[in-house]
Amino acid sequence: MKKNHLYEKLFARDFCLPSVEAWVRGESTNPKGWTELKQPFLPYIITERFDDTIRFNYDLQGVDWVCNLLSKLAHEDKSFLKKIEKTVLEKLKFIRPIYEQGRIITLPELKRFLKELEDGYPWFEAMWWFFQMDEDKVKDLDLKELEKVRSLTDKLCNSSDTVIRKSLIKMYPKLEELSSLLTTQEIFSGKLPLKSELLKRDMGYFFGNNKLLISKSRPEIEKIFEIKFKINKFDSAVLQGNIAQKGIARGLVRRVMGHKQIGEFKKGEILVSSMTIPDFLPAMKRAAAIVTNEGGVLCHAAILARELQIPCVTGTRFATHILRDGDYIEVDANNGTIKFLSKKA
Template sequence: MMKTYRKTMTRDNGLIVQEVWSSAFVEGFKKITGEENPFTPPLIYYVDDGATEIWESDDSFRWFKDRLLERNNQGLDFFNKNYQEYQELLKKMEAYREKGILSLEELKELVQHMFHASRLFAVLYYSSYDERTPKEVREKALAWREKDELYDIYEKVIKDSLSNIEPRIKGMELVITTDDLDNIPSNGALKERMNNSVFIPKQKLETIKLNEFLKQNSKYNFVFEKISEETVEKGILRGSCAMTGNVRGRVRILRRKNQVSELLEGEILVSPMTTPDFVPAMERAAAIVTDEGGITCHAAIVSREMGKPCVVGTKVATQVLNNGDMVEVNAEEGTVRKL
């Protein structure tokens, strides 16, 4: 049976964090409910140029959200139980946050706590995400979601600890998995992973281009975003206007936080999406263009604060544009045009 996957986002989160997140929808949900997700793997990751494309299974997430909804439809008890357990776990994890840089044994302990936290986080997050969730449950979940910083905090602790334990891997912490912790691969192997590798938690980590992987694994159907005729023939991309304005400049593609310093004054920042780490580059940019997001995403909010033209949700900007391309960003119309 064909398994359909769609790319939901591109991030430079490490594979350890992606591993614990993926587990939430299979092993994690089974621990909470006793039910086993029949559609696996829920997520497949492709690392390209140090950034991770996250491909999500249609069937797996539909099943997960439907089972979660069944429980939320019975009242607040299920949500409250998991929320309380999550809050108590965060208190236990606080010591790791305060220490910041951990020993190998402490890092392993933190990762186990992250597996636990992620299964609870998934319940809380999708209770807020799913518009079908009963109002009283969803309102509580949305209030929690506005304040939670689990992944922002502990992604940094994991990364900093890895580079302290094994300084030679600095800059390549992204591609370390839990299986690597006792025997970190060579720098050569890590560099290969950084450029083209497919990761399916609990199944495989293979250095291979995505198109080759799909040729060899026909059971996986990856739905790629189609590039419009207008983009191909006229070099025009369309998205949503987040902040008005009209500017021209040269493209600088930033896929990772550690590339922020590469953007020069007056260039056009093009990225899958932005996070607070991108703010220094956003300050230097003449305009901001993203693949992802809507008018309430980080790029949209910050661009309005800065008064910089911004077009979000183009879906394919990082695919069709290259560093150095001269473009016109017409945020009045939500377009980006190659000149």
């Protein structure tokens, strides 16, 4: 049934490999738990590690199938939303106290944490989609109680990743940051790969259909899965987005695509990222301004920029594609625009 379906990057984050596996396997569970119908569009998600961040590429027909089915079930069965609320709360019982505290956990705890996280994702996904669907799909639905439950997961993804990442470094100190590239199976079995293998993964990988593929190009992945990645076209001369915190700043660009660049960030530079996460705070405090691909006026970058009183433009879509380290730019957050003053040679 699946022939050259179109996959689009919906977001990008610097997540460790076990976090990626839990997310992708969880959302790809078939059937998903909240329905007996099987997802006809698989692989549903193909992630790509590139430029020190993870691109989450979704099958667009798969997304439509999920959203249409959720809307249909919620309108036909008045108890459906309550079922999601109740199940999400149950799935959060073990993991939420851990990621809210941000504490380092033991190996037995980590094994359970990863399993509970993966088991919860089909339900988390269902809940999250209700707040991202077109208005016509949620018309006449009362989402107030579901919104309260959804707010409990605001920190779930980023904070869970931090817990996993820090716990792995504590368990495998010799591997240091490379421990974030271990698979769940390797963590569970204790059979660790050679450092050379982890370095290859660090250079880039694809994960989809429960397969980890390294040293592969996009065309090769398209051939393996019989898919196509959507290529977004953009005008490199125009860069604008949402006004998250007003102000004007000039400075050199420093792209913070993941944890690696946090320590390299210098005071007065312009922080450019797909989307900021709490772990980026040390760099954000040193930034003259913040520019992101994703997000609106209530995203993490926007909220922190207002607290720090620094100019911020979010939702530019292509900032990390256009701007390069060392470019000298002006961030005009009064008008939501970014312009080059001089490009790095």
